[in-house]
Amino acid sequence: MSAAITSTVKARVPSAPPAIQAENPWLEAARMFMRNKSAVVGLLVLLAVVIGSVLMPYIYPTDPFEIAAAPMTPPFIEPDVWLGTDYLGRDVLNMLLFGGRVTLLVGAVAALLSVTIGVTLGALAGFYEGHWFSSLLSRITEFFQVLPALLFAMVVTSLFSPTLVTVTIAIGIVSWTATARLTRAEFLRLRNIDYVRAERAIGAKNGRIIWQVILPNALPPLIVSATLAIGTAILFEAGLSFLGLSDPNQMSWGLMIGSSRAYVLTNWWAVTFPGLAIFILVLAISLIGDGLNDAFNPKLRER
């Protein structure tokens, strides 16, 4: 899609002599990304977690809520329960593997939701700047920015019976303001550049301009933002399930930490390992996001 647009746009604009024609910016960015060691490590870790979470339940099908061995078995002692058990006797490793799915799923879908809302509202707000419609959208964005995110999510999930769906929606609807503001800023910046004016000159409709001309060019910072949004959503979900406000019948890493909290001093492994897992996952995603940021903006890259 992007290649087609770039070439279409280039065809309508007096282009530079072919000899100096730039390479596809996406490939360029991808190459820059691959050169960033920490970003690549992050990507590999993420892939490992995703694949592990998807495949593991088929290799290791025991119900994580089942009692596997004596309660509070320490880690690295029993080969059956390599990471030990919690206060109920549940297998920590098993819970870790199953918990990853919920954590990733909720994180990804909630991030998708928040990015979708944010990009849509931000794009419209930026494009129609000056129009009352844009002001309205800005007001709405401000409203959600003023709304205390965690508190509101707590209210929503606890009142509407916490299921994965309510949790995902709750996280999605409070997290989109950052993306919206970023998108709006990008759109403000891009809406008067040359090829947009050219599109308008040939009578292209607003819809086409927004979604097929400006947006693809605004993508780089948005992609970075979306990546970081996944990390934030994962942390948000962990916080909610730690507080006991997520679906208590779905194993997640936050739930592991929260349910073993009362035994943290004698059962530290049931708390340390899931926390470490969250940390590593979000770290990986942040490194990817950072890498993408650098890859798309080589000039502004911080040293």
Place this chain on the structure above:
Amino acid sequence: MKSLIFKLLNGLVLVLAVVVLNFVLIHAAPGDPVETIAGESGGMSEELRTQLRTQYGLDQPLPVQLGRYLGKVVQGDLGYSYYFNMPVSSLILERLAPTLLLVVVSVLLAFSVGTWLGVRASRNPNGWLSQFTTVFSIAGFSAPVFWTGMMLIILFASVWPVLPVGDMTDSASTATGWAALPDVLLHTILPATTLAFVYMAQYSRLSRASMVDVLGSDYVRTARAKGVSERNILYRHALRNAVLPVITVLGLQFGNVLAGAVLVETVFNWPGLGRLAFDSVLRRDYPTVLGILLFSSILVVVMNVLTDLVYRMVDPRIKTS
């Protein structure tokens, strides 16, 4: 000046909108404060339940309840907690001080340490301190704050028991007022550090980036050419400008501080507003939840306005859109 007033009014409307939305949401949802109270009692007769419901006005239609509530709020009356039967405003005031203490200490800690790290790192962008700052900043953001807190608890409760790991004061201490201050400060150390850890990461990264930018700017190059000492350049010229984005973030974060506070307060059993919010949500103590939401929104609006002011003061050339 006019734009400031306009901003405040705008904020007021927003706050009101927050209250209305949440009121409707809470009352539309299933769940019942009377049931919680019945649970505490180990049982309750039906007559009593009905009585309580009538007393709390829970049997009235929603618009009526909303109208009554708004009417009272405008007069400064946040209603009575269903659970404690005490005025919500006094409950909030009681819990406000501990949260403020926690937040102020952690923000100060984060700001000072973070900025210092960032500034030092900016002097040698390829040095080990700079690398450390990068890793530290990403790590600080990635570790869930409640987990960091619990790790610190394990460290200071089992491994190296030199600091208290919970609550704001020692259970046995009966000191009140200023006499209790040393005990309170001691108890503040761990929770404040946990909360600060997250923000510290951001500030160090931000201030480093900002300083690098400013240090490379024409303004600074001119100063160097004029022979101004490196130290002066760093701390008087560069820092002043570099601190602007940090202030923005500071202001924005302060408003959202209640979220991090909820988690830290829960982990450390800190008797603050965050924990009260959490407990009240669980107890379906609607008036208290609404009161805290209202308060938090006001805080965000005020902080936004203040940040704007400070920003303009530090750099009068800047005009906010």
Place this chain on the structure above:
Amino acid sequence: MRILFQAGLATLILAKGMAGSVVLAQETPNKGGTLVMAFPQTPRHLNSAVQSGVATQIPATQLFASPLRFDDNWKPQPYLAESWEMAPDGKSLTLHLRKDAVFHDGKPITSEDVAFSLIAIKQDHPFESMMAPVEKVETPDKYTAVIRMSKSHPAIILAMSPALAPILPKHIYGDGKDLKTHPRNSKDVVGSGPFKLVNFEPGRRVVLERFDKYFLKGKPYLDKIVIDVSPDITATTLAFQRGSIQMMPFFNRTVDLRRMQSNKQIAMTSKGYEGVGAMDWLAFNLKKKEFSDVRVRKAIAYAIDMGFVNKALNAGLSTSADGPVAPSSPLASKELEIYSVDLKKAAELLDEAGYKIEGGKPRMKLVMDFVPGGGNAKTLAEYIAAQLRKLNIVTEVRTSADFPSWAKRMAERDYDMSIDTVFNWGDPVIGVHRTYLSSNIKPAVWTNTQNYSNSKVDALLEQAGQEMDLTRRKALYAEFQKIVTDEVPIRFLDMVPYYTLTQGNVGNVPTTIWGPVSPLDEVFLK
């Protein structure tokens, strides 16, 4: 010479030590000191006349005195009432009050206050059956109160306990305001008990101090009591081990109990919880097809190994509850239908009932709920689910998000089976009848949520509730217990292993039938 001297010294020290321990038993307890107590739940306010639950009663029993108090043998003792008489027909209880008792503001405690309080309890206390037959309380003179009841009601004696019958000052609470939301419930509380209120910080702590004009001269021994409210049991256990907390009542985390058993500096006792009579049980929803058949209920009852529950799950710290009446109650019967674990028998019963294993499919699929809020409920649910799996019954343990959600499910009968924790509250009329009376099938939690209906049981309970003669009363309740354990609307599990943990230097740890929910006027610090 030296050896003699040393021997002499040794003997002296030994003698002193022994003498010391002998003397300790007779010495007067020292006055003074602050007792810091930790409890995980906060009281909403401090008026136990309109609010039940241990969280309220722990502080309330210090603030308010009641007509009677009880020893560790279920025998009523004088408290605000010096003497009392129960009419032979059981329809009136006459209380003769002490003449020297005063409220915390100095005003005398009279029969007017007693009458006012008891009627208030009848109207506003969550437990209906406790004072239901009370029609009026007459006050023939300043220090005599006569409770008149519509029928004989032997439970009225236990209803006079400190936890259930706080005597409130009429001159404060009789101002016409609704007692349930009275402002003096949490601020400036004027009470009648051994301690007066210094400060109540909701959700954090209650601070009490000695009332100098307490009518039992020389008591209370403690200067102050601080009740630290902290839901974080890990932190409080830590503080307890470090010595900053002296007492932890109603402690039932068996993991920690087991660990602390070997600590010689700490005292642990399970005495003091006989009155409260707290038991865990598995309730069946008799509206569900599977559970309308008593064979299915019996089968599930046979699947549970209480030996394992008591020894392994509860670290040997709990005992079985085999019937609806707590074994520590004088009205408990020994002739119950006991269900020792027998998986074979369970399978046979299920087959008989028509739930056979056919072609690899499970016999049935069930959902098990449990009362949230700590305690052993979840562990029990998980254990039983695992046992049922051995019978090819697929059981999903469903966690409720919070108490109101679970309560709603029970109230709406939207459950298959549920683990619950219910208290007897002394006399069966108060806490036992409500679960089995067909007239108490109501849409609320802790009523007859099993929808159990047996007219014989209804009649027995009605009779036993009014029977004044103890022997006959015991027989009636024995028959009731036999029927209930035979019909298994509820599979009784364990008595909740409540323990009172104290530092070694706490003397006279409360061990009457009401334990910590009684006045701590005899507790002292050594």
